[in-house]
Amino acid sequence: AQSVSQHNHHVILSEAASLELGCNYSYGGTVNLFWYVQYPGQHLQLLLKYFSGDPLVKGIKGFEAEFIKSKFSFNLRKPSVQWSDTAEYFCAVNAFGNEKLTFGTGTRLTIIP
Amino acid sequence: EAQVTQNPRYLITVTGKKLTVTCSQNMNHEYMSWYRQDPGLGLRQIYYSMNVEVTDKGDVPEGYKVSRKEKRNFPLILESPSPNQTSLYFCASSLSGNWAEAFFGQGTRLTVV
Numbered sequence: 001a002q003s004v005s006q007h008n009h010h011v012i013l014s015e016a017a018s019l020e021l022g023c024n025y026s027y028g029g030t031v032n033l034f035w036y037v038q039y040p041g042q043h044l045q046l047l048l049k050y051f052s053g054d055p056l057v058k059g060i061k062g063f064e065a066e067f068i069k070s071k072f073s074f075n076l077r078k079p080s081v082q083w084s085d086t087a088e089y090f091c092a093v094n095a096f097g098n099e100k101l102t103f104g105t106g107t108r109l110t111i112i113p
Numbered sequence: 114e115a116q117v118t119q120n121p122r123y124l125i126t127v128t129g130k131k132l133t134v135t136c137s138q139n140m141n142h143e144y145m146s147w148y149r150q151d152p153g154l155g156l157r158q159i160y161y162s163m164n165v166e167v168t169d170k171g172d173v174p175e176g177y178k179v180s181r182k183e184k185r186n187f188p189l190i191l192e193s194p195s196p197n198q199t200s201l202y203f204c205a206s207s208l209s210g211n212w213a214e215a216f217f218g219q220g221t222r223l224t225v226v
Binding site for chain 1: 146148154155158172210213217
């Protein structure tokens, strides 16, 4: 069965710091991978997704993620965070041929001005 | 405007009183899904549907029912709510089973006392 682990539960950074949020999935076959963001009081919005091709994926708001198949990882990065990036971030996986979208437990990101 | 609409947005109810949370999408999507979001647990899938009259259990289906009589609607039914079903609920829809273009509703915050 597909599953996702996010080991960082709460990350606190100062503005302009670099960000990397971890995401590891568990599934032996082909996967589709996603990062979603949830701003306070709002619904989930898609940041970026990986289906195939270039393992370095660029998304909205300056975020990017790298798929490393050998490590079963899909870490989210941003070179310089802003106060407005304060939100909760969810990694999600869909195993190829499986019709379910499974989320990790989320990472709460707090940016200090 | 493409959207997933959930109602109500907020609901306080008493233990054992049947309730229904509605979910409607206007994109003619085949796939729909219900999630509950709890602190530290992320989003967990309750039920999902691949088409009209086709539904399947997610990871936490106990205490919930769903139906998919029309493509656009996917109501979540709590026959006898209990306090442990106090949570934030999200409905989602997607054209395909890989959830490449998923849309999420605004959420329903349910409190069972």
